[in-house]
Amino acid sequence: MNNTSLKIEELLKQVGDTDVPDDVMHRYRLRRSLLCSSYFDSTCERNEKKNRFIAYTAPLFAGTVLVVVFAVTGTSILDGSAVSDPKPTIDTSRFVSADHLSAITFVPAKTASYATAAEFIDTSYPPIPLSDSLRFVPMSPTVVYSVQ
Amino acid sequence: MIDNETEVIANAKNDPEAFGRLYDEYYQPIFGFMYSRTHNAEVAKDLTSETFFQALKNIQKYKPQKGASFKSWLFSISVAQVGNYFRRRMKMFEVTTEEAPEIVAHEEFRPDIAYRMGEDAEELKTQIELVTKLMKQLNQKQQDILTLRFFSKLSVPEIALALRMKEGTVKSHIHRALKKLQSLMIEGQTKQETNQTFALTYEQHVTQN
Numbered sequence: 083m084n085n086t087s088l089k090i091e092e093l094l095k096q097v098g099d100t101d102v103p104d105d106v107m108h109r110y111r112l113r114r115s116l117l118c119s120s121y122f123d124s125t126c127e128r129n130e131k132k133n134r135f136i137a138y139t140a141p142l143f144a145g146t147v148l149v150v151v152f153a154v155t156g157t158s159i160l161d162g163s164a165v166s167d168p169k170p171t172i173d174t175s176r177f178v179s180a181d182h183l184s185a186i187t188f189v190p191a192k193t194a195s196y197a198t199a200a201e202f203i204d205t206s207y208p209p210i211p212l213s214d215s216l217r218f219v220p221m222s223p224t225v226v227y228s229v230q
Numbered sequence: 231m232i233d234n235e236t237e238v239i240a241n242a243k244n245d246p247e248a249f250g251r252l253y254d255e256y257y258q259p260i261f262g263f264m265y266s267r268t269h270n271a272e273v274a275k276d277l278t279s280e281t282f283f284q285a286l287k288n289i290q291k292y293k294p295q296k297g298a299s300f301k302s303w304l305f306s307i308s309v310a311q312v313g314n315y316f317r318r319r320m321k322m323f324e325v326t327t328e329e330a331p332e333i334v335a336h337e338e339f340r341p342d343i344a345y346r347m348g349e350d351a352e353e354l355k356t357q358i359e360l361v362t363k364l365m366k367q368l369n370q371k372q373q374d375i376l377t378l379r380f381f382s383k384l385s386v387p388e389i390a391l392a393l394r395m396k397e398g399t400v401k402s403h404i405h406r407a408l409k410k411l412q413s414l415m416i417e418g419q420t421k422q423e424t425n426q427t428f429a430l431t432y433e434q435h436v437t438q439n
Contacts, residue, residue: 090412091380093361098381102262108275112282113253117246121286 236294243289253282256301259382260308266381267312267373269362277315281308302391305384309374309392316370357415364414372407379404 232238232255241248260281264274284307292303365373371393378384378392386404390397 090361090408090415093357094376094380097358097361098266098383102258102265103271104258104261105271105275108279109257112257112279113250115279116253116282116286117250119283119286122244122246122249 263382266377277311302388305392360418375403
């Protein structure tokens with residue numbers, strides 16, 4: 083069984099080894115038509131356009147950017163605004179609107195009348211003698227014991 | 231395989247000369263596959279042309295991957311072309327080689343092979359003819375796989391890549407196809423032997439009378 087399958091494989095290999103007819107004319111014609119096909123024309127054209135775009139547009143763009151930068155810097159130096167102070171910011175929350183102003187009533191200021199000093203003396207409390215509040219507080223306990 | 235093939239493929243996308251190198255390398259294997267599948271040189275030429283035009287059209291999409299060769303990619307296009315051809319042919323009127331044997335010449339026989347296999351030249355010729363004939367009784371997928379394996383000499387991983395199958399599936403397809411071919415061969419040989427015996431008996435009968 084295995085021998086037969088091997089034989090078949092061998093037979094198939096031998097069939098595969100047989101010379102395939104080679105048509106040189108067909109080979110040449112096909113090669114020519116492939117290499118001269120419009121596919122390569124279009125890709126060549128596309129590449130040429132791409133290269134042209136890169137070759138011309140990129141330096142042109144870079145040059146334009148440089149010119150613009152120089153122009154802006156030059157004008158700002160001439161105006162003196164190149165080194166400008168920062169503008170003061172206005173805090174609008176501190177603003178008082180006109181409506182608030184109308185609601186406020188202005189009262190004329192009163193000048194204070196100074197009364198006599200006797201008005202400020204409270205006579206309901208008896209006068210405290212200063213000597214009662216003064217006591218001797220010993221600094222060291224040893225001294226206290228020695229006194230006792 | 232071409233040296234630095236990856237570079238050549240990358241250049242072939244824009245450079246006709248690089249594509250020409252790929253064409254020179256793979257024309258014969260592709261044509262051989264087409265011829266083995268169709269057994270018709272003119273059809274094989276057409277299908278080869280179509281394969282290379284498709285390859286040129288789609289080469290921008292080809293991305294070299296690890297283990298996936300350009301050869302497998304090209305053969306996958308060829309297999310698709312063969313499939314299209316057989317689908318188209320099914321709708322057409324078909325003239326078989328049995329009906330018109332002069333259309334296809336039997337060029338498979340080589341006496342040197344008979345010498346190498348140590349068999350009778352005549353017997354081997356019969357067997358080769360029988361195998362070629364019986365191959366057509368296999369389904370299209372089996373025919374594709376056997377042709378790629380034994381005629382185009384592709385490895386199992388290369389066939390798997392070309393047909394977008396797993397290697398195990400390809401192996402089982404090969405095994406099943408060989409088994410079927412073997413049983414068909416035995417049937418065919420038995421039929422031939424019966425026919426020969428019948429012919430001999432008939433001849434003897436005629437000479438006796």
